[in-house]
Amino acid sequence: MGLSQEDSTARWQHLDHIRKTKGPFNPPDDEDEEAPEMLDTLGKSTILVIGAGGLGCEILKNLALSGFKNIHVIDMDTIDISNLNRQFLFRKADVGKSKAECAAAFVERRVQGVKITPHNCRIQDFDEDFYMQFQMVVCGLDSIEARRWMNATLVNMVDDDNPDSLKPMIDGGTEGFKGQTRVVFPTMTPCIECQLDLYAPRAAVPLCTLATIPRQPEHCIEWAHIIAWDQEKPFPSLDKDDPEHITWLYQKALSRAEEFKISGVTYSLTQGVVKNIIPAIASTNAIIAASCCNEALKIATTAAPALGFEDNYMSYHGDEAIYTNTFKYEKKEDCAVCGSLSKPLEVDPRWTLQELIDSLATNASAQLKKPSVRTESKTLYMRFPQSLEEQTRPNLDKTLREGLGLVEKQEIAVTDPAFPALSFKFFLRFT
Ligand SMILES: [Zn+2]
Numbered sequence: 001m002g003l004s005q006e007d008s009t010a011r012w013q014h015l016d017h018i019r020k021t022k023g024p025f026n027p028p029d030d031e032d033e034e035a036p037e038m039l040d041t042l043g044k045s046t047i048l049v050i051g052a053g054g055l056g057c058e059i060l061k062n063l064a065l066s067g068f069k070n071i072h073v074i075d076m077d078t079i080d081i082s083n084l085n086r087q088f089l090f091r092k093a094d095v096g097k098s099k100a101e102c103a104a105a106f107v108e109r110r111v112q113g114v115k116i117t118p119h120n121c122r123i124q125d126f127d128e129d130f131y132m133q134f135q136m137v138v139c140g141l142d143s144i145e146a147r148r149w150m151n152a153t154l155v156n157m158v159d160d161d162n163p164d165s166l167k168p169m170i171d172g173g174t175e176g177f178k179g180q181t182r183v184v185f186p187t188m189t190p191c192i193e194c195q196l197d198l199y200a201p202r203a204a205v206p207l208c209t210l211a212t213i214p215r216q217p218e219h220c221i222e223w224a225h226i227i228a229w230d231q232e233k234p235f236p237s238l239d240k241d242d243p244e245h246i247t248w249l250y251q252k253a254l255s256r257a258e259e260f261k262i263s264g265v266t267y268s269l270t271q272g273v274v275k276n277i278i279p280a281i282a283s284t285n286a287i288i289a290a291s292c293c294n295e296a297l298k299i300a301t302t303a304a305p306a307l308g309f310e311d312n313y314m315s316y317h318g319d320e321a322i323y324t325n326t327f328k329y330e331k332k333e334d335c336a337v338c339g340s341l342s343k344p345l346e347v348d349p350r351w352t353l354q355e356l357i358d359s360l361a362t363n364a365s366a367q368l369k370k371p372s373v374r375t376e377s378k379t380l381y382m383r384f385p386q387s388l389e390e391q392t393r394p395n396l397d398k399t400l401r402e403g404l405g406l407v408e409k410q411e412i413a414v415t416d417p418a419f420p421a422l423s424f425k426f427f428l429r430f431t
Pocket of ligand 1 (some may be wrong): 190192193194195332335337338339
């Protein structure tokens with residue numbers, strides 16, 4: 001059952017007024033020919049949405065209802081029953097199916113004239129040629145690694161001689177009652193990597209705390225997860241999606257918590273800690289997705305100033321009453337993606353190379369899990385190929401200053417398979 005032509009015109013009447021009427025914020029037109037179609041860039045632009053989860057469902061619905069006609073969506077996940085409370089484009093019958101495909105089909109059914117192309121795969125499965133077809137990218141992701149990859153790809157794609165190679169990236173993120181919206185004009189304004197230290201990895205709890213003096217319910221759960229599971233091996237391998245496995249961990253954690261008189265261990269907390277789940281609140285997703293889509297609409301139509309060159313970061317705090325602020329995040333000259341300088345890396349000269357490598361995972365401005373390291377003249381440790389790994393493995397036990405002869409301010413380059421296009425440059429600062 002579709003809308004008649006008249007209904008459809010009426011539906012877009014007010015939006016068309018914004019889209020097709022030149023306003024004070026539209027750029028001056030050299031030829032002074034303000035044909036309405038010239039301003040109707042929405043209908044012609046192709047926009048990419050990354051993620052069809054909590055934020056993605058909202059973003060797809062909002063973009064379609066804002067008049068974007070040609071949308072693509074990438075998501076590799078399938079629908080889980082636990083998604084249904086907030087990912088409103090999915091129904092019980094969709095459990096097990098592709099998020100991208102179901103979300104695209106639902107919005108196409110409801111909003112006449114919109115074409116949504118789903119891609120049930122990883123963003124890393126596409127190359128720059130694929131990303132080149134879009135005018136803009138809107139990210140609704142819960143993974144920092146995916147954001148970093150997308151950001152690095154968009155920055156690398158910029159070709160100064162081709163203005164179409166610059167793809168604005170609008171990024172939304174939420175965590176419980178908090179959220180943020182940012183807009184990146186790759187190479188021109190601070191990128192996601194410039195802002196990486198805002199996402200400091202959660203400090204790891206020392207193993208000795210887990211083993212001897214737990215203080216919080218999370219410590220008891222981590223103890224069950226890391227220590228008890230290993231000792232007792234109740235199942236051949238841990239499947240974090242298997243309720244039986246989570247129940248085993250929950251009961252272990254609960255008895256440990258009782259022993260140390262700690263309260264607060266629940267089944268859902270166990271699941272959250274083990275799966276590292278960020279709590280999702282549907283209304284926070286709605287707020288952040290709405291602000292992302294308004295920025296997309298303004299960038300596409302130039303109807304009003306958008307986040308970007310001046311203020312580029314909106315942060316929303318709903319955890320203590322309600323507070324929103326918008327500010328200009330500065331570009332970093334030592335950003336691994338868009339900067340040219342190397343970053344300082346604080347290390348103890350008595351550390352082994354292994355300790356330096358371990359520190360890169362928790363260092364807020366690196367967050368690299370599988371790094372390979374070299375200096376300008378020497379390969380210190382390479383994970384691939386295997387022959388090089390074997391050859392460089394003995395270096396892992398050598399100390400930085402005595403064993404490897406590294407000096408203060410030594411430049412090192414670090415690569416990681418998660419970001420194949422990047423080389424992270426650091427210089428050592430001895431502590
Ligand atoms: Zn940057």
